[in-house]
Amino acid sequence: MMKIVVCIKQVPDTTEVRLDPKTGTLIRDGVPSIINPDDKSGLEAALKLKDEVGAEVTVLTMGPPQAQKALREALAMGADKAILLSDRAFAGADTWATSSTLAAALRKLDYDLVIAGRQAIDGDTAQVGPQIAEHLNLPQVSYVEDLELDGDSLILKRVFEDGYHKIKVKMPCLITTLSEMNQPRYMSIGGVFDAYREKEIITWSLNDIEVDTANIGLKGSPTKVKKSFTKGAKAAGKVYEVEPKDAAKIIVEKLKEKFII
Amino acid sequence: DKQPILSENETHKGIWVFCEQTYGKAKRVSYELLGEGRRLADILQVNLSAVIIGNNIGDEARKLIAYGADIVYKCEAEILENFNDEIYIDTLTNLIEIYKPEIVLFGATVYSRSIAPRIASRLNTGLTADCTKLEINSDNRVLLQTRPAFGGNLMATIICEKKRPQMATVRPMVMKALTPNYSRKGKIIAHTPIISEKLSTKVIKRVKHLSSIKNISDAEIIVAVGRGIGEAKNIKMIEDLAQLLGASVGASRAVVDAGWLEYDQQIGQTGKTVRPKIYFACGISGAIQHLAGMSSSEMIIAINKDSEAPIFKLSTYGIVGDIMQVIPALIEELKTRIADKNLNIKNRFKKY
Ligand SMILES: Cc1cc2nc3c(=O)[nH]c(=O)nc-3n(C[C@H](O)[C@H](O)[C@H](O)COP(=O)(O)OP(=O)(O)OC[C@H]3O[C@@H](n4cnc5c(N)ncnc54)[C@H](O)[C@@H]3O)c2cc1C
Ligand SMILES: Cc1cc2nc3c(=O)[nH]c(=O)nc-3n(C[C@H](O)[C@H](O)[C@H](O)COP(=O)(O)OP(=O)(O)OC[C@H]3O[C@@H](n4cnc5c(N)ncnc54)[C@H](O)[C@@H]3O)c2cc1C
Structure with missing residues (x-):
């Protein structure tokens, strides 16, 4: 049976993100967490393959113990196995160190297909997927919007700024998926029951995987955040409450100043 | 040694x-x-x-x-x-x-x-x-x-x-x-490029969108439209304005989700990031995910009937008004100016 591992990241629901006006840091308390949207579509794609041809779907996340919640949701949607990689030593990782840790866990698993989201909505780098592929020496297809099984290969639609490619790739491989790919299913009632009663979350710490401690966490990260700050809010410009005709004149004046007309 | x-x-x-x-x-x-x-x-x-x-x-x-x-x-x-x-x-x-x-x-x-x-x-x-x-x-x-x-x-x-x-x-x-x-x-x-003997991926089809006016990433002027446009048929008005200005038409996610414009045209966190000289936000509230894709535009002109809309916090010029009235007025005004001065709108797409 086909084996699929989906890497999911728990992220703050960004519509709710607020900044502390004094410190400028993100207020995480009370901010709901969700499965990163691109990853959830990747999971849906895996579950569809499971429905159609049969597959074993494992979800994998690296994060603090709270990240269990994201795994439970994935189990309730229909994933078969869930693995939480959690250890203080993993904390503070950049994408290089995050991907070496996730790759170390993947080496302990069987897979034909590894799925990652294109990009996490908090870190926003889109680097972890390709970097896992590099660590595992897998071919990659990124920005996937459509997937079709073709024997032991996949036919994928990879979207670019100005068009798309159809790409054929032999498994095992890694793909990164776009949230536009599909509409993820909801958790089913039976699924929720299973997720909490029947299925268990396997937790792996540093001791459970084979990885050089020089390559993980803050210490193993080549990049460092030197400082972070909020964008000095652009001063709001002028706002006019006038008749449509006058509004049109004002706009045309502004366009003239910019040499547009 | x-x-x-x-x-x-x-x-x-x-x-x-x-x-x-x-x-x-x-x-x-x-x-x-x-x-x-x-x-x-x-x-x-x-x-x-x-x-x-x-x-x-x-x-x-x-x-x-x-x-x-x-x-x-x-x-x-x-x-x-x-x-x-x-x-x-x-x-x-x-x-x-x-x-x-x-x-x-x-x-x-x-x-x-x-x-x-x-x-x-x-x-x-x-x-x-x-x-x-x-x-x-x-x-x-x-x-x-x-x-x-x-x-x-x-x-x-x-x-x-x-x-x-x-x-x-x-x-x-x-x-x-x-x-x-x-x-x-x-x-x-x-x-000489390094070409491995066993390539595992192959492009079997390559499609380029036939979009001249659509490619918003390279446009110097973008007229972007949001849910405030009300219904699909009103988009025509936005396209008319864009054409007059030699601009591209962009959209908020609400408009793309409604199926009124294409995903290619979506601006924001899950769409494109743009930085035109002029960005018109017509009936767009200014959600943070939308701003993520356009906040560094050089000049932002927002038209919204709600004077409290967050987009006004970011706009260079804000017009509080109904787009159903302001945009036709703007189209009129542009047409008369162009006719008056015999001006030509330059081709606004950067060649590269
Ligand atoms: C403000 C800020 C800026 C940063 N900038 C950089 C930077 O420029 N370069 C850099 O190397 N690091 C950077 N980092 C660190 C980076 O955010 C972390 O390494 C993070 O763990 C992974 O990066 P991402 O969130 O961008 O994920 P992405 O690379 O965007 O994630 C892509 C996919 O990888 C998978 N994935 C990612 N993380 C996990 C996880 N923990 N568990 C399971 N699957 C996962 C998911 O499928 C996800 O959709 C930055 C961090 C902060 C706070
Ligand atoms: C993970 C995530 C990613 C997202 N990514 C994106 C993204 O990439 N891009 C994006 O745009 N959104 C994105 N969104 C959605 C975003 O949060 C908003 O829902 C969306 O931008 C709202 O679109 P809107 O401004 O057109 O609609 P609304 O918020 O409904 O605003 C409509 C506005 O039109 C005004 N209006 C109504 N009628 C008129 C009239 N006749 N004349 C003038 N004004 C009028 C109203 O006052 C209102 O301000 C994302 C959301 C999430 C959660």
């Missing part, structure tokens, strides 16, 4: 720009990066090199010199008519290992954002994503890479102090290209 072991900071010199191309033409962001790379190279007093990979790219290689490169590394092969991640990654990694630049810049495009992470991993070095500002710390030659994260809510300055090269992807439309100077002298060095 043993040679002293040099740190990577001492063994690596020079700035590189990866110049992504399709159909034999470099992406505009490549020229922008050469402009920025030139500035950094002059500060560090090193050479600026461009790398270009593809098929039939000879003319383009010369052009990269005009845009600021001292050296161009050119890798050509017929199979490179299409992108191939394996060939690109193997070839670029190899060149970087041979020449050891201290900084390598990529455009933050779909393609470069897919290959740069693997190259960084293979070279055991860091990669900063989506930079909008680059500076040099003059004390230690370290590149200060500033980028937005959390959908534009937070800016972070990232450094890669110990590993070389320092690698970054840089957003399109942020850096300034130089005016090309075709009398500039430079060197073109050809390298």
Whole structure:
């Protein structure tokens, strides 16, 4: 049976993100967490393959113990196995160190297909997927919007700024998926029951995987955040409450100043 | 006697720009990066090199010199008519290992954002994503890479102090290209791309959208429309305005989700990032995810009937009013001005 591992990241629901006006840091308390949207579509794609041809779907996340919640949701949607990689030593990782840790866990698993989201909505780098592929020496297809099984290969639609490619790739491989790919299913009632009663979350710490401690966490990260700050809010410009005709004149004046007309 | 072991900071010199191309033409962001790379190279007093990979790219290689490169590394092969991640990654990694630049810049495009992470991993070095500002710390030659994260809510300055090269992807439309100077002298060095015998991916179909007016990433003026437009048939009015201005039509996600415009036209966190000279926001509330894709536009003109709409906090000029009235009035006004002065609207699409 086909084996699929989906890497999911728990992220703050960004519509709710607020900044502390004094410190400028993100207020995480009370901010709901969700499965990163691109990853959830990747999971849906895996579950569809499971429905159609049969597959074993494992979800994998690296994060603090709270990240269990994201795994439970994935189990309730229909994933078969869930693995939480959690250890203080993993904390503070950049994408290089995050991907070496996730790759170390993947080496302990069987897979034909590894799925990652294109990009996490908090870190926003889109680097972890390709970097896992590099660590595992897998071919990659990124920005996937459509997937079709073709024997032991996949036919994928990879979207670019100005068009798309159809790409054929032999498994095992890694793909990164776009949230536009599909509409993820909801958790089913039976699924929720299973997720909490029947299925268990396997937790792996540093001791459970084979990885050089020089390559993980803050210490193993080549990049460092030197400082972070909020964008000095652009001063709001002028706002006019006038008749449509006058509004049109004002706009045309502004366009003239910019040499547009 | 043993040679002293040099740190990577001492063994690596020079700035590189990866110049992504399709159909034999470099992406505009490549020229922008050469402009920025030139500035950094002059500060560090090193050479600026461009790398270009593809098929039939000879003319383009010369052009990269005009845009600021001292050296161009050119890798050509017929199979490179299409992108191939394996060939690109193997070839670029190899060149970087041979020449050891201290900084390598990529455009933050779909393609470069897919290959740069693997190259960084293979070279055991860091990669900063989506930079909008680059500076040099003059004390230690370290590149200060500033980028937005959390959908534009937070800016972070990232450094890669110990590993070389320092690698970054840089957003399109942020850096300034130089005016090309075709009398500039430079060197073109050809390298054979590394093509593995067993390629595991193959492009079986390649589709280019037939969008001249649609490609919002390169437009200097964008007329963007939100849910405030009410219904699909009203979009026509927006398209008329765009046509008068030589602008492209953009959309908020609400409009794309409703099926009134294409995903290609969506601006924001899960759509495109744009930085036009002028951005019209018509009936767009200004949700943070929308702002993430357009907040660095040079001039933002917002039209919204709600004087409390968040978009007004960001706009250069705000009009509180009903778009169903303001836009027809604007179209009228533009038509009479153009007729009056016999003015022609210039073609607003940058050629590149
Ligand atoms: C403000 C800020 C800026 C940063 N900038 C950089 C930078 O420029 N370069 C850099 O190297 N690091 C950077 N980091 C660190 C980076 O955010 C972390 O390494 C993070 O763990 C992974 O990066 P990402 O969130 O961008 O994920 P992405 O690379 O965007 O994630 C892509 C996919 O990888 C998978 N994935 C990612 N993380 C996990 C996980 N923990 N568990 C399971 N699957 C996962 C998911 O499928 C996800 O959709 C930054 C951090 C902050 C706070
Ligand atoms: C993870 C995530 C990613 C997202 N990504 C994006 C993205 O990439 N891009 C994006 O745009 N959104 C994105 N969104 C959605 C975003 O949060 C907003 O829901 C969306 O931008 C709202 O679109 P809107 O402004 O058109 O609609 P609304 O918020 O409904 O605003 C409509 C506005 O029109 C005004 N209006 C109504 N009628 C008129 C009239 N006759 N004349 C003038 N004004 C009128 C109203 O006052 C209102 O301000 C994302 C959301 C999430 C959770």
